[in-house]
Amino acid sequence: MCTRAGAVTCNDQCGTGPAPKLIPPVNRQVRGWANDFDHGRSRPAFRAMNWFLQQRMVGHLKRRSQRPDRPPKGVTWYAHLYKQLGLVQL
Structure with a gap:
């Protein structure tokens, strides 16, 4: 069930572009x-x-090769993913 999202975020995709390109x-x-x-x-x-x-x-x-992404100071990962980056929540 979760294999396609897992494939997008797998270890082989570490060097992919910025998170906004990964989210859609x-x-x-x-x-x-x-x-x-x-x-x-x-x-x-x-x-x-x-x-x-x-x-x-x-x-x-976190595991991106040259520049790991971190939420801004005082922002949780939850808020960073769902509110700032725009990940859809079910």
Whole structure:
């Protein structure tokens, strides 16, 4: 289920461009998941997907080769990812 977002944020993609270029393909995948899993009791699945994406994105942004991304002082990773960078949350 999470393999496509995992592929975008995998170790091989460390040298990819800035985070704003990484976010749109991940958001496209997340919206597709939302459409697929929006039937029945979807909240547990959405919570698991949000957790997975947050962990993968933080790990990816920290391990970038020359310039690891960090949230500004006083801002949490959560706020940095979802509010500043625009990652979609389910």
